[in-house]
Structure formats: structure tokens, C-alpha cells
Amino acid sequence: MRLADNVEVLELPTQSSVQGGIIHLTLIWDDKTVVLVDAGFPDQLQQIREAMNNAGVPFDKLDKVIITHQDIDHIGSLPDILRESPHKVEVLSHEEEMPYIEGRKPLIKMNRERLLKMLVSLPEEQRQRMEALFADPPKASVDTAVADKEVLPYCGGITVIFTPGHTPGHICLYLNQSKILITGDALVAVDGELQRPNPQATYDMDAALKSLKKLTQYDIETVICYHGGVYRDSVNERLEELASAAD
Numbered sequence: 626m627r628l629a630d631n632v633e634v635l636e637l638p639t640q641s642s643v644q645g646g647i648i649h650l651t652l653i654w655d656d657k658t659v660v661l662v663d664a665g666f667p668d669q670l671q672q673i674r675e676a677m678n679n680a681g682v683p684f685d686k687l688d689k690v691i692i693t694h695q696d697i698d699h700i701g702s703l704p705d706i707l708r709e710s711p712h713k714v715e716v717l718s719h720e721e722e723m724p725y726i727e728g729r730k731p732l733i734k735m736n737r738e739r740l741l742k743m744l745v746s747l748p749e750e751q752r753q754r755m756e757a758l759f760a761d762p763p764k765a766s767v768d769t770a771v772a773d774k775e776v777l778p779y780c781g782g783i784t785v786i787f788t789p790g791h792t793p794g795h796i797c798l799y800l801n802q803s804k805i806l807i808t809g810d811a812l813v814a815v816d817g818e819l820q821r822p823n824p825q826a827t828y829d830m831d832a833a834l835k836s837l838k839k840l841t842q843y844d845i846e847t848v849i850c851y852h853g854g855v856y857r858d859s860v861n862e863r864l865e866e867l868a869s870a871a872d
């Protein structure tokens with residue numbers, strides 16, 4: 626889905642049951658730089674390639690991947706992207722999130738307890754896949770740490786907003802030119818309504834609510850939720866409502 630001259634939402638179907646199974650990566654570009662925000666589940670490289678082609682921005686032009694946070698559905702195909710690109714692709718994340726993405730610390734939500742809970746409900750084939758994934762989750766080195774309020778000087782300016790809560794080093798991205806907020810998992814859209822993050826999937830709910838408050842400081846016209854997609858209905862007012870419980 627094209628949101629602005631240089632912004633495309635890549636809608637990728639997955640096997641996940643969350644939010645209709647669709648995840649929403651964002652592609653942003655200018656004359657010199659092509660940026661992908663988040664990298665899908667494992668084994669989605671081919672889908673990412675096709676979605677980029679359909680957007681008219683070939684995969685081989687990709688320069689940078691910004692990771693909003695460490696979860697498996699956001700870093701899954703990152704190692705494949707880096708391996709398959711014909712040139713070096715820069716990876717960016719918040720410093721707090723780097724040790725997890727790089728595999729120096731175990732991914733917060735991929736612990737034994739969670740695995741066991743999941744396995745109970747899965748058919749045998751998926752069960753084996755899941756066990757293998759937990760035993761050896763995707764990892765990749767991060768080249769550049771980004772910080773709160775930093776403006777990345779490409780694609781019309783991309784402002785980093787540090788929004789811990791869903792994970793300790795979660796970031797949102799604000800596109801200065803098009804007034805689009807890429808939320809990662811700091812917010813979700815459910816049946817067309819913008820909602821707070823799901824407490825069950827949130828590492829620190831207090832922090833997550835404080836982070837929502839931060840988002841109210843930006844003039845936002847459009848929101849892209851990784852889970853739930855595009856939301857455009859009086860965004861600033863809705864954000865005020867969602868953040869009000871954080872007072």
C-alpha cells in the first residue's frame with residue numbers, strides 16, 4: 626500500500642494467528658537511500674523481495690534496515706537479507722536492543738517457559754520447527770545504534786523515538802516529511818481501531834504507557850502498526866486518549 630511518494634507498506638501474510646496473520650513492514654526511500662523497517666519472520670525473504678519489486682524498489686537497492694525491536698517477527702529474515710544482498714546493508718537499532726538482536730543475550734520472549742506453553746497447542750511438524758527456532762534464533766550484528774530524538778538524515782528525515790515497554794529498547798520512527806508514525810509494536814490496530822499494546826506481549830506495561838505519552842508530542846497524520854496496519858482517524862486525539870491512563 627502506497628502512503629506517500631516515498632513510503633510503501635509491505636503487507637506480508639504469515640502463519641501467525643495475530644491480527645489476521647498479516648504483518649506490515651515499511652519501505653522508505655529517496656534518490657540515494659532505501660530503508661526497510663523491520664524484517665519479518667524467518668523464511669520471508671522471498672516475500673520481502675516480491676513486495677519490494679511490486680513497490681518499484683528492487684531488493685538489490687536496499688541500503689539500510691532499521692529494527693524497531695528484537696521480537697522474532699521483526700528480526701526473522703534479517704540474517705537472510707544481509708546474506709542475500711549484493712552489497713553491505715547497514716543495520717540500525719536502539720543500543721538497548723543490540724545484545725538481543727546480536728545473540729549475545731537470549732531474546733526476552735523466547736524463553737523455555739514460553740516455548741513449553743506454545744508447544745502444547747501445536748501439531749507435530751510446527752512443534753519441531755518451533756523447537757529448532759528457539760534453539761537457534763536468528764541473529765545479526767547491528768552496525769549503528771540510534772538514540773531518542775535523533776533525526777536520520779535521509780528519506781526526508783526520520784526521527785527516532787525511544788519507546789521502551791514492549792521490549793527494553795523498542796523504538797518508533799516518525800517520518801518528518803509525510804507525518805507518518807511507524808509504531809513497531811508500541812501500538813496495535815484492532816478492527817480498524819488504534820489500541821494500546823497487548824499486555825501479555827508487553828515486557829513492561831508501565832514503561833509502554835509512558836512511551837505512548839511521548840508519542841503525543843508529534844504531529845501525526847498516519848500510523849502504521851506492524852500488527853493491524855494503517856490507521857488515519859484523528860491520530861493525535863486518539864493517542865491522547867490512549868496515553869491518558871499513563872498520568
Ligand SMILES: [Zn+2]
Nearest residue numbers: 696698810851
Ligand atoms: Zn510484532
